Amino acid sequence: MEEIPVRVAVRVRPLLPKEILRHQHVCVRVVPNTQQVIIGKDRAFTFDFVFGQKSAQDQVYATCIKPLVSSFIEGYNVTIFAYGQTGSGKTYTLGGGHVVSTADEEKGIIPRAINEIFQSISEHQNTEFTVKVSYIEVYKEELRDLLGHETSSKDIHIREDEKGNTGKNILYIF
Structure with missing residues (x-):
């Protein structure tokens, strides 16, 4: 790579x-x-x-994200970071919608990446996988896991520790 x-x-x-x-x-x-x-x-x-x-969700995913997910599946750490002011379209690009029944063409980066990752996992049935998920928001220099109700910003790690460890095969999506 x-x-x-x-x-x-x-x-x-x-x-x-x-x-x-x-x-x-x-x-x-x-x-x-x-x-x-x-x-x-x-x-x-x-x-x-x-x-x-007029860009489509699948166009953004195929061009920018799919190669990163492929690298992640190969064992590389990957970070996808959406930045912009409130109302600029980050949530739409990342998620695609606020309801579960969002049409396939409207699905954003996160559901597409998750589908691709779990498809790869299902193809490797003789390998054990551990999947941990965080959905991190950076707001006013504070980190917040949008999935973890009780997670404090000091409990969220997005960098390597003092020993240089980040874990294995980490895909960060902000």
């Missing part, structure tokens, strides 16, 4: 219905046939991957 420390993808979400009703406009434009966005009139930024307003 080629070692690349960090890759950055940008996904421009479409306007929400309430934003359209308020006559708001998208302030980020994707430059066609490039990995650039323009903010405002002329501020251009280049990223490893750029997805426009």
